[in-house]
Amino acid sequence: MSFNFLLTETTDGIAKVTINREKAMNALNPDVLKEIRDCFTALSADASVRVVIVTGAGEKAFVAGADIAAMSSMTPQDALEFGKLGHSAMDAVDQCSKPVIAAVNGFCLGGGMELALSCDFMYVSEKAKLGLPEVNLGLFPGWGGTQRLARLVGKGRAKEMIFSAKIISAQEAFEAGIANKICKPEDLLNDVQAVAVEITKKAPVAVSLAKKTLHQGFDMPLAQGLDLEKNTFAKCFETQDLKEGLAAFLEKRAANFKGN
Numbered sequence: 001m002s003f004n005f006l007l008t009e010t011t012d013g014i015a016k017v018t019i020n021r022e023k024a025m026n027a028l029n030p031d032v033l034k035e036i037r038d039c040f041t042a043l044s045a046d047a048s049v050r051v052v053i054v055t056g057a058g059e060k061a062f063v064a065g066a067d068i069a070a071m072s073s074m075t076p077q078d079a080l081e082f083g084k085l086g087h088s089a090m091d092a093v094d095q096c097s098k099p100v101i102a103a104v105n106g107f108c109l110g111g112g113m114e115l116a117l118s119c120d121f122m123y124v125s126e127k128a129k130l131g132l133p134e135v136n137l138g139l140f141p142g143w144g145g146t147q148r149l150a151r152l153v154g155k156g157r158a159k160e161m162i163f164s165a166k167i168i169s170a171q172e173a174f175e176a177g178i179a180n181k182i183c184k185p186e187d188l189l190n191d192v193q194a195v196a197v198e199i200t201k202k203a204p205v206a207v208s209l210a211k212k213t214l215h216q217g218f219d220m221p222l223a224q225g226l227d228l229e230k231n232t233f234a235k236c237f238e239t240q241d242l243k244e245g246l247a248a249f250l251e252k253r254a255a256n257f258k259g260n
């Protein structure tokens with residue numbers, strides 16, 4: 001699959017997707033959103049991919065938001081379509097069957113932050129700036145920001161960020177639990193790569209089921225979530241990887257998981 005606004009490469013089971021519109025701070029216009037949706041739909045179904053990394057081209061921005069110039073001429077009907085398209089792109093990332101890690105290399109604003117929040121977790125460069133500044137422009141986060149940020153950091157912190165359009169530093173993002181790790185700019189991709197490599201060594205079906213169970217169970221009452229876990233867990237016993245993992249332990253060797 002080839003794209004106009006994404007650079008993609010897969011090595012040793014790790015796919016790297018770079019949003020590549022550097023002159024516009026990698027802002028998300030309809031074409032970029034379609035490509036993100038299509039790319040993640042394909043990666044989700046690609047058995048050779050075990051982990052996906054998302055980052056932004058250049059040194060300044062991960063993604064500085066939805067494309068403001070493109071929005072300036074939109075009618076309410078266009079905005080509705082743009083909204084749906086954005087959600088389909090974020091959902092394709094969120095629901096990707098593989099873990100998706102955001103390497104946040106700079107400005108991560110508005111729709112860009114919504115993209116990072118759709119990933120499973122993010123590592124951020126020391127120089128990253130994050131925020132949902134949409135109310136500065138007369139809109140509010142509309143690609144999942146109001147929902148995903150509140151679920152991650154709690155309603156109070158999410159409300160403060162969204163209502164005040166506050167831009168936060170990497171340190172503040174780490175302290176709020178938005179970012180899992182702060183990295184030196186030059187180490188960011190290597191640090192993300194290192195955790196991705198660790199994940200590729202694990203049983204792929206188990207990792208994928210863990211992601212699905214976490215996602216589905218998160219909004220359920222605890223008892224229902226635990227039921228879901230019980231039922232999904234049993235599916236691991238249908239896999240060759242479980243046999244391999246148990247045998248490898250008993251034979252005191254490294255497991256060689258095939259993802260089936």
Ligand code: DAK
Binds near residue numbers: 025027065068107110
């Ligand atoms: N869109 C389009 N172009 C952008 C952009 C953006 N979001 N951000 C930056 N650029 C462009 C600039 O216009 C400039 O282009 P030229 O003038 O060179 O042609 C180039 O990138 C470099 O930017 P600056 O010259 O401004 O660079 P600085 O280093 O001075 O500043 C900055 C960097 C990131 C602080 C600044 O560019 C900035 O404030 N950018 C806007 C950030 C922002 O407000 N982001 C939120 C956008 S609103 C929807 C759901 C969701 C959304 C929309 C609809 N529906 C449900 C319908 C989401 C909305 C948003 O994300």
